[in-house]
Amino acid sequence: MIRRCIARLWPGVLALGPAGPALARQVVTSPAPEQVAVTIYRAADRGDGAAMDLAWLRGFALVTETRTVDIPAGEGVIRFEGVAAGMLPESALVTGLPSGVREKNLDADLLSPRSLYARGLGRPVTLRRRNPETGEAREEPAIVRASTDGGVIVQTKDGFEAADCGPLKDALSFDAVPEGLSARPTLSVATDAPQASRVTLTLSYLAWGFDWQASYVIRLRENGRKADVLAWVTLANGDPISFPDARAAVVAGKVHRAEPDGQAGARRPPDRLVYPCFTQNKRSFGMPPPGGASAPLAIVVTAQRREERLMDVPLAVTVTEEGLGDLKLYRVPMPTTIASQAQKQVALFHRGDVGVVIVHAAEIRGDRAAGRVGQRLRMGNRQADGLGVALPAGTVTVFEPHGGQPVLSGEGTLRDAAVGQDVEVMLGDAPQVQLAIEPVARDANRHDREDYAATVTNANPWPIAFEARLAAPEDDERIVEPLSAKLARKNGALLWKVTVPAQGTARLTYRLRRR
Structure with missing residues (x-):
């Protein structure tokens, strides 16, 4: 048994x-x-x-x-x-x-x-x-x-x-x-x-x-x-x-x-x-x-x-x-x-x-900002x-x-x-930093171009490093031309890099022009 x-x-x-x-x-x-x-x-x-x-x-x-x-x-x-x-x-x-x-x-x-x-x-x-x-x-x-x-x-x-x-x-x-x-x-x-x-x-x-x-x-x-x-x-x-x-x-x-x-x-x-x-x-x-x-x-x-x-x-x-x-x-x-x-x-x-470097970054696509301003932490992986x-x-x-x-x-x-x-x-959004895009005065006799101004506002009590990638709208024949500053290029796109003072602003004007 x-x-x-x-x-x-x-x-x-x-x-x-x-x-x-x-x-x-x-x-x-x-x-x-x-x-x-x-x-x-x-x-x-x-x-x-x-x-x-x-x-x-x-x-x-x-x-x-x-x-x-x-x-x-x-x-x-x-x-x-x-x-x-x-x-x-x-x-x-x-x-x-x-x-x-x-x-x-x-x-x-x-x-x-x-x-x-x-x-x-x-x-x-x-x-x-x-x-x-x-x-x-x-x-x-x-x-x-x-x-x-x-x-x-x-x-x-x-x-x-x-x-x-x-x-x-x-x-x-x-x-x-x-x-x-x-x-x-x-x-x-x-x-x-x-x-x-x-x-x-x-x-x-x-x-x-x-x-x-x-x-x-x-x-x-x-x-x-x-x-x-x-x-x-x-x-x-x-x-x-x-x-x-x-x-x-x-x-x-x-x-x-x-x-x-x-x-x-x-x-x-x-x-x-x-x-x-x-x-x-x-x-x-x-x-x-x-x-x-x-x-x-x-x-x-x-x-x-x-x-x-x-x-x-x-x-x-x-x-x-x-x-x-x-x-x-x-x-x-x-x-x-x-x-x-x-x-x-x-x-x-x-x-x-x-x-390390903390950068506030954004993307400007044509006549608008693509998304909010975000924070990025950068380090060089070198001794x-x-x-x-x-x-x-x-x-x-x-x-x-x-x-x-x-x-x-x-x-x-x-x-x-x-x-x-x-x-x-990427560290997420930066609510203290805002980016606004607005049109500027146009030439009524020229319909092949449009001028815009990008303004970044820093509400922090300290200066920040800001950069924005500029590109034409998707499926668009226009190209971007900077007007108020000379911009660098990174990965084929224009890059606006600027230090924004504490509780201050920075401004860039650019042009969208037909090819």
Whole structure:
């Protein structure tokens, strides 16, 4: 008789008993690696400034594990327990076996409420519940009848009912763990060795469900021409497996990975259990309260920061940069735990006395201003400017001093920037700076040209650098000619650059002329 052992694993689900039968061949189990390295690749389809979707991480990780195992003589099976649940088994590579690998099997169907119901379809279970009128606990036999996509429906002697539905929680008790389910993801490798031996193996594989993001905090100095720049790397692990004391690294740049035809969205994590409720005994219940088995996936932040005090804290450890072909590898120099369903932040670098310029920019298109005046932060990514490091794409937060305290000035997005490249970050609108376009006196005898004046007004109590790109209206045969100043050209367009005094104005007249 199967020993019945009841243990509550999740709200609404009780799992019991031993797993399936052992394999006929000699089985050796490696419970965990002695050493592990995790290199995370950013999700290629995520925008430079887009936040990570913590419920569906689309990046990948290269996991490399070192394990010491005893190889049996003859045919055997080595079980690598604790591999990532998102492992791509076709990418797994095992080195160090005396006779190589005969076959690989990924036992990644994990023990969970959903897998229990799926494997328990049509199996007898024990339904434990309380009487909604008296609160008295009772047990009764039942059979799981629903498909996992349709909900959790059981059949009792009274008919079909929705289990675990309503304010009183139900629980299903299974006599045994269905065959094929594992408490931990496991990779099985078949071997055939001429003699028994103890060897040190290296297991490497790709796994989905990871991502990383760079974040930059820039604090402007009082003069507005220098700044402190602090960069962070946020690692995210959506896998149910943690990697303690791992050698962590991230790769900057977009690595192309081709999905098989029709498989572009096949890596989505499995849907959660759905508990449809219905009126029963003239009592109508709603969905289960938050925190039950159907609660959304939550990712816990394990390392937080306060931007306004970042520059006051010395950094003991920062990430080191290495070349990786056309990409960049950033390695954490000390072991760090990449916990399951969690994020971790590590300092990328800190640079002081970085040369910056805040520019108020706009675009003049013909007889109108195209949009509002915006703020742009510019830096030269060179050692002479205080930087000179490869900058991964990420978010940028800018603080400026006000009354001795940093005040949020704007937020923007930084694209991947190589050393020697000029960096420009859009920081949003500048409501204190306005641009107006108006026509000026025309020559009644000339209909092939029109003169306009552009006036920029600065309401700030300090001078600003302003620039505007001038271009003819789209699908127009007219060209722009400056009248009151000589303008430069940038990327094929005229560029008006001027310093606007504090609470002052600057004016430019120009002409639109037919070709």
